[in-house]
Amino acid sequence: MRTWSLDDAPAAFRLWGDAEVMRYVGDPHADLARTRAALARARAAQDASGYCVWALQAKDDGELVGACGFHPAGIDSGLTLELVFHIRREHWGTGFASEAARACVDHAFGELGATRIIAGVRHGNEPSMHILASLGFDDVGEDGDERLFALSAPFRPVDIQ
Numbered sequence: 001m002r003t004w005s006l007d008d009a010p011a012a013f014r015l016w017g018d019a020e021v022m023r024y025v026g027d028p029h030a031d032l033a034r035t036r037a038a039l040a041r042a043r044a045a046q047d048a049s050g051y052c053v054w055a056l057q058a059k060d061d062g063e064l065v066g067a068c069g070f071h072p073a074g075i076d077s078g079l080t081l082e083l084v085f086h087i088r089r090e091h092w093g094t095g096f097a098s099e100a101a102r103a104c105v106d107h108a109f110g111e112l113g114a115t116r117i118i119a120g121v122r123h124g125n126e127p128s129m130h131i132l133a134s135l136g137f138d139d140v141g142e143d144g145d146e147r148l149f150a151l152s153a154p155f156r157p158v159d160i161q
């Protein structure tokens with residue numbers, strides 16, 4: 001995973017412009033300008049907060065296969081992040097989302113110091129629910145047209161001198 005370069009726009013547009021990828025996420029990007037704006041926002045979020053929805057690149061050939069990372073959620077006193085993962089359709093079912101989501105969770109509870117991670121999944125998006133359950137997320141209920149999943153930071157005993 002890495003931050004975005006503006007040169008990624010055509011490949012990112014192939015991801016977010018695909019109506020099938022965006023079926024449970026939102027409107028597909030209609031043009032490259034919308035994708036460029038999304039990449040600019042991700043770069044600004046990374047600079048401001050140290051996280052964003054990152055580019056997900058295959059280790060073998062460097063191809064951009066998707067995006068995975070966090071939006072701020074900010075709904076409690078600690079740092080709560082919202083996890084998202086989007087994979088190019090031709091790579092579905094090959095384990096990219098599971099591997100990337102696990103790495104994001106480890107990074108959030110490690111370097112980023114997050115206290116809680118949430119994820120909203122629209123009804124019918126079974127692969128996403130399966131991935132979250134595999135990572136230990138709890139189904140915490142209904143949130144509009146989504147089911148809400150949550151995972152709290154692992155308890156770490158503190159040395160008291």
Ligand SMILES: CC(C)(COP(=O)(O)OP(=O)(O)OC[C@H]1O[C@@H](n2cnc3c(N)ncnc32)[C@H](O)[C@@H]1OP(=O)(O)O)[C@@H](O)C(=O)NCCC(=O)NCCS
Binds near residue numbers: 020021022125131
């Ligand atoms: C959801 C998505 C990210 C999954 O990506 P992926 O790379 O295919 O995911 P993986 O290959 O890592 O894992 C998919 C898992 O779902 C399981 N799965 C697939 N179809 C399923 C179904 N109908 N019901 C239950 N589980 C299912 C697979 O068996 C696999 O689990 P396993 O590794 O335990 O066998 C991808 O389909 C996608 O980009 N969808 C559009 C964007 C989206 O909806 N993102 C989620 C909202 S943020």
